[in-house]
Amino acid sequence: MIEVVVNGxxxxxxxxxxxxxxxxxxxxxxxxxxxxxxxxIVRRPELxxxxxxxxxxxxxxxxxxxx
Amino acid sequence: xxxxxxxxxxxxxxxxxxTFHSRLxxxxxxxxxxxxxxxxxxxxxxxxxxxxxxxxxxxxGREDGILHYLDPKRFFLLANTAGCATxxxxxxxxxxxxxxxxxxxxxxxxxxxQETLLPDVAGLLEATRVLARDGFKVLAYTxxxxxxxxxxxxxxxxxxxxxxxxxxxxxxxxxPFSVRTIKHRLTVPVVVDAGVGTASDACLTMEQGVDGIxxxxxxxxxxxxxxxxHAMRLAVEAGRTAFLAGRMPRREIAVPxxxxxxxLD
Numbered sequence: 001m002i003e004v005v006v007n008g009x010x011x012x013x014x015x016x017x018x019x020x021x022x023x024x025x026x027x028x029x030x031x032x033x034x035x036x037x038x039x040x041i042v043r044r045p046e047l048x049x050x051x052x053x054x055x056x057x058x059x060x061x062x063x064x065x066x067x
Numbered sequence: 068x069x070x071x072x073x074x075x076x077x078x079x080x081x082x083x084x085x086t087f088h089s090r091l092x093x094x095x096x097x098x099x100x101x102x103x104x105x106x107x108x109x110x111x112x113x114x115x116x117x118x119x120x121x122x123x124x125x126x127x128g129r130e131d132g133i134l135h136y137l138d139p140k141r142f143f144l145l146a147n148t149a150g151c152a153t154x155x156x157x158x159x160x161x162x163x164x165x166x167x168x169x170x171x172x173x174x175x176x177x178x179x180x181q182e183t184l185l186p187d188v189a190g191l192l193e194a195t196r197v198l199a200r201d202g203f204k205v206l207a208y209t210x211x212x213x214x215x216x217x218x219x220x221x222x223x224x225x226x227x228x229x230x231x232x233x234x235x236x237x238x239x240x241x242x243p244f245s246v247r248t249i250k251h252r253l254t255v256p257v258v259v260d261a262g263v264g265t266a267s268d269a270c271l272t273m274e275q276g277v278d279g280i281x282x283x284x285x286x287x288x289x290x291x292x293x294x295x296x297h298a299m300r301l302a303v304e305a306g307r308t309a310f311l312a313g314r315m316p317r318r319e320i321a322v323p324x325x326x327x328x329x330x331l332d
Contacts, residue, residue, distance in 0.1 A: 007122040026125055033123055034166045041166050061163050063133050066119025066149050067094030067283030
């Protein structure tokens, strides 16, 4: 297992896990989440190719109510 | 005899190549429930609804996201950069929002002071320049300063959004002269954003000739949000129609409305 930071929280994921695996483990639908990996936006088709490395920072965002 | 009034007819208006029919834009924050929000948005007749970009909660139970309540085919989702205090943060949030895939519009906020939530003008100009160059249609939330508004237009803003009064304050239109002047001088649309508290504020704002108004707290914090949204819809239409009708000149003397002739001795 390796440690990464997701939305500011430390999380462990399997070695070689992809961003799509991460979303799956969090039960998040890739169609309603935008993913930033080490400050770079990762488009949906690339989620299954992008692999996580120790210490990576991932931000998962969506739309919420706002003015 | 029946006479049909030849009303001043409003027409749709365009921002960044997109045509809008309702001049009332509404936010989606701070409602007591999503059901209250939906009823208020329906009653407002708004086409443009704003949303914010935030982290997905990871461990909380799966609540329905806001898009469960707002059909993106029916409403034009305008993402904001609320909460951002630097140009870099606002640019980052805008790019994340665009990636959601709905449109390339952004309501750009760069907040310079946490107490008043007034904009950081330097950061706002910088972010507007970068995002406009990157293909965004930037609707820039700004103060009611003409020179800043002119600079934002020159920086590539698709619309300029001067405040009526501070965000969430409900103080109404504090400086009608400034807002009117901004509208006179700019070529891009002017949509007043923030500060409207009740229907008369919205009406007075539209009477200045601006293209539209964005409001959130005035609806969300009303005792009956849907009823207030209905009132705002009427007020925006009334103010717009009064502007198009052209008000009488102000004069500081009384002028009688009834004939002076024909009075009894």
